[in-house]
Amino acid sequence: MLKGMVYHILASAEWERALSNNTYTPPAFEQEDFIHLCDEDQIAGVIERYFPEPEDLVVLRIKPEQLNAELRYENLFGGEEQFPHLYGPLNLDAVLEVLPIRYWVR
Numbered sequence: 001m002l003k004g005m006v007y008h009i010l011a012s013a014e015w016e017r018a019l020s021n022n023t024y025t026p027p028a029f030e031q032e033d034f035i036h037l038c039d040e041d042q043i044a045g046v047i048e049r050y051f052p053e054p055e056d057l058v059v060l061r062i063k064p065e066q067l068n069a070e071l072r073y074e075n076l077f078g079g080e081e082q083f084p085h086l087y088g089p090l091n092l093d094a095v096l097e098v099l100p101i102r103y104w105v106r
Contacts, residue, residue: 005096006037006071006084008060009046015058015098024090037062037071037084043104057101066094 010026018024026035038046047054064071069088075081
């Protein structure tokens with residue numbers, strides 16, 4: 001089920017590494033086997049819950065149709081809210097924009 005653009009929040013330094021490697025997987029990928037994404041209306045809540053000091057973060061705006069890996073909407077923690085998860089590396093050509101975190105954090 002594709003809803004529109006999906007987003008990933010990461011440190012600027014991680015994004016720079018991804019650019020130099022021409023692909024991206026976060027450090028937790030080896031343990032989890034997927035990349036945590038979110039819909040636009042979930043960004044603020046994700047920042048609040050998981051990034052208490054968000055000053056050096058960027059938000060990737062990703063076009064789902066361009067992803068090479070499988071994208072699934074699911075909730076792995078027993079709640080009702082569904083989050084997109086990418087089951088493979090993020091191919092960088094699916095990233096449409098890299099936005100500063102200040103758009104969501106005031």
